Amino acid sequence: MNSPWQIMTRGDWLVTVLLLGIALLGIGWLAATPPGSRVEATCGGQTCFVADLEQPQEVDLAGPLGMTHLVIDGQGARITASPCPLQICMTMGPARHTGDLLACVPNRILVSIEHAEDETPYDLLSR
Amino acid sequence: MTCSAVDPKRLAAARRRVFLALFIALAVSVHILEALLPSPIPWLRPGLANGMTLVALYLYDGHAAWSVSLTRVGIGALLLGRLFSPGFWLALAGALAATAVMVLLHCWAGRRLSPIGVSVAGAASHVCGQVLIARWLILRHDALWQVLPPLLLFAVLSGILTGWLATLLIDQIGQHPAFKTVPTGPGKTEDRVA
Amino acid sequence: MPWNRPLIIIVLVLLLALTWWRLPSSDPEVRRSQLAMGTVVEIVAGGLANERLEKAVSAAFTEIARLDRLLSRYQPESDVSRLSAPVTEVRVAPETAEVIALGLDVARRSQGAFDLTLGRLKGLWAFEEDTPRIPDRAAIREALDGIGPGALTLSGQLVRKRAPSLMVDLGGIAKGYIVDRAAQLLRDLGVSYGAVNAGGDMMLIGQPPERPWRIGIQDPRAKGSVVATVQVSNRAVVTSGDYERFFLRDGQRYHHIFDPKSGIPARLCQSVTVITDSVALGDALATAIFVLGPEAGLDLLADYPHSEALIIAADGSHHASPGWAASVVSP
Numbered sequence: 311m312n313s314p315w316q317i318m319t320r321g322d323w324l325v326t327v328l329l330l331g332i333a334l335l336g337i338g339w340l341a342a343t344p345p346g347s348r349v350e351a352t353c354g355g356q357t358c359f360v361a362d363l364e365q366p367q368e369v370d371l372a373g374p375l376g377m378t379h380l381v382i383d384g385q386g387a388r389i390t391a392s393p394c395p396l397q398i399c400m401t402m403g404p405a406r407h408t409g410d411l412l413a414c415v416p417n418r419i420l421v422s423i424e425h426a427e428d429e430t431p432y433d434l435l436s437r
Numbered sequence: 438m439t440c441s442a443v444d445p446k447r448l449a450a451a452r453r454r455v456f457l458a459l460f461i462a463l464a465v466s467v468h469i470l471e472a473l474l475p476s477p478i479p480w481l482r483p484g485l486a487n488g489m490t491l492v493a494l495y496l497y498d499g500h501a502a503w504s505v506s507l508t509r510v511g512i513g514a515l516l517l518g519r520l521f522s523p524g525f526w527l528a529l530a531g532a533l534a535a536t537a538v539m540v541l542l543h544c545w546a547g548r549r550l551s552p553i554g555v556s557v558a559g560a561a562s563h564v565c566g567q568v569l570i571a572r573w574l575i576l577r578h579d580a581l582w583q584v585l586p587p588l589l590l591f592a593v594l595s596g597i598l599t600g601w602l603a604t605l606l607i608d609q610i611g612q613h614p615a616f617k618t619v620p621t622g623p624g625k626t627e628d629r630v631a
Numbered sequence: 632m633p634w635n636r637p638l639i640i641i642v643l644v645l646l647l648a649l650t651w652w653r654l655p656s657s658d659p660e661v662r663r664s665q666l667a668m669g670t671v672v673e674i675v676a677g678g679l680a681n682e683r684l685e686k687a688v689s690a691a692f693t694e695i696a697r698l699d700r701l702l703s704r705y706q707p708e709s710d711v712s713r714l715s716a717p718v719t720e721v722r723v724a725p726e727t728a729e730v731i732a733l734g735l736d737v738a739r740r741s742q743g744a745f746d747l748t749l750g751r752l753k754g755l756w757a758f759e760e761d762t763p764r765i766p767d768r769a770a771i772r773e774a775l776d777g778i779g780p781g782a783l784t785l786s787g788q789l790v791r792k793r794a795p796s797l798m799v800d801l802g803g804i805a806k807g808y809i810v811d812r813a814a815q816l817l818r819d820l821g822v823s824y825g826a827v828n829a830g831g832d833m834m835l836i837g838q839p840p841e842r843p844w845r846i847g848i849q850d851p852r853a854k855g856s857v858v859a860t861v862q863v864s865n866r867a868v869v870t871s872g873d874y875e876r877f878f879l880r881d882g883q884r885y886h887h888i889f890d891p892k893s894g895i896p897a898r899l900c901q902s903v904t905v906i907t908d909s910v911a912l913g914d915a916l917a918t919a920i921f922v923l924g925p926e927a928g929l930d931l932l933a934d935y936p937h938s939e940a941l942i943i944a945a946d947g948s949h950h951a952s953p954g955w956a957a958s959v960v961s962p
């Protein structure tokens with residue numbers, strides 16, 4: 311039984327190294343993105359919670375399976391309790407860079423970190 | 438499977454069908470096994486089932502590879518009860534992208550690429566296709582692009598694993614008399630790397 | 632072997648995919664603003680074919696104009712003008728009767744903090760004209776004579792006034808009622824999501840494709856910034872504030888929301904936002920709460936189910952009803 315390293319041709323290495331490079335570049339770029347400032351959560355596809363990342367707080371987000379507990383602290387946003395069967399979302403935090411995601415898909419909850427000033431945060435103004 | 442009275446071409450075609458059916462069955466099993474694995478972003482899978490597509494590609498040809506991958510996605514979705522669900526579209530997108538890239542690469546590069554290289558490229562395409570479709574149809578959130586680099590890294594590693602397993606399988610199955618007698622087109626079974 | 636023709640299969644699958652998924656076609660959205668009811672009325676409508684949307688929006692503006700003729704103080708033939716004439720009894724249109732019934736109910740429940748008979752007082756302050764002024768005490772006292780929840784009685788479509796000198800001013804609730812009717816017309820014409828916004832009195836119909844309507848609530852002391860953003864669908868959002876029509880004299884802010892007890896601008900709040908089922912009710916409640924102040928205002932609100940409020944008190948502090956937070960998405 312040959313090990314993969316014995317089988318791999320020069321072309322294989324080229325492809326592998328090229329793709330690895332792209333992936334690592336992407337990861338480096340992600341790590342370099344500035345910290346976001348706004349936590350936005352969608353429940354079932356609709357925005358259900360928006361908060362300042364700098365303001366520590368805890369909130370329960372309702373999904374079809376129950377409450378997902380979101381904690382915002384100095385480190386970022388984390389999910390500390392969720393009724394999802396595998397509870398993967400609890401291991402995904404803390405999220406603090408713009409674009410970071412915490413996804414509790416069985417409970418249809420998606421938490422993302424955004425830039426606060428990307429657009430007017432409302433459709434109409436009540437005055 | 439030795440029936441001398443039969444026309445060798447028809448025998449070869451029948452053997453091909455039988456082997457493809459076996460590959461598809463194996464691919465479906467792996468596909469379902471994968472679907473049961475936990476994953477940080479649901480529906481995004483390493484694409485180990487692409488290994489069977491790879492085997493079909495190396496032992497037969499591009500047509501065989503397409504048959505295995507598309508049938509695998511269709512039957513897998515039926516068995517998992519998620520035909521036309523988001524998971525189905527992601528699996529389909531991944532399979533289409535991966536198969537297209539693998540068939541084209543195998544055709545262009547010939548023996549300059551072993552199954553491992555083709556598999557790595559296929560796995561990366563698989564992930565890219567999935568993220569593309571997921572962004573377009575399911576999560577419609579630009580943050581989704583952020584999962585691409587880590588998944589790509591993962592895909593390269595899982596692609597090496599898949600390609601290696603596929604190579605072992607190709608070597609094993611390739612010794613079967615069926616593949617010794619099958620008249621293959623240029624650059625098919627000969628591409629195997631010992 | 633059909634599996635040998637992968638291209639055909641891919642094309643078929645893709646066709647199937649497209650028909651199955653029916654990608655949300657970029658729905659047209661019609662957005663039109665017009666001057667009506669003495670303010671800018673903006674209507675947004677979506678979820679239909681473009682020409683049907685245009686027709687629906689035009690129909691809504693026509694309905695607004697029709698109802699405004701009935702309820703405006705500036706149209707001599709309107710029910711409100713007829714009610715303000717020195718008479719004791721007026722037979723009004725069913726729409727007017729509906730508005731008055733609602734107004735009287737809020738007037739009674741708020742113990743006169745909301746009043747439909749402030750026509751003379753408002754005329755005195757002249758906020759609707761170019762040069763508002765501070766009237767003298769005697770004039771104010773006289774203008775308040777006879778007003779109160781019992782000043783009008785309604786039986787069917789017949790409105791009776793306690794005194795002929797009373798002048799009716801439906802104020803915001805007429806505007807709110809007209810917005811409600813326009814929104815209902817849009818719904819009846821098949822508009823699946825939209826908004827009717829008349830200077831801060833707004834009704835949100837349905838929900839836009841991506842998410843519910845997000846409504847920014849104006850910061851009463853910082854133009855252009857918001858104190859909160861709420862997310863609603865199929866609700867009315869009404870804000871009454873002291874920053875819309877006001878003048879400053881000797882460091883004192885004089886605005887257009889009057890305390891019927893004193894006849895001078897209410898001093899307890901900077902702004903009140905009410906989220907409820909109808910704009911007319913929301914407007915009446917916002918005005919009443921503005922006059923009552925945060926504590927008594929929230930007590931009044933507790934009588935109305937499905938109604939929430941955010942009160943910004945005179946000192947700038949925020950007071951929200953218990954259910955308010957559920958609709959707030961930011962801050």
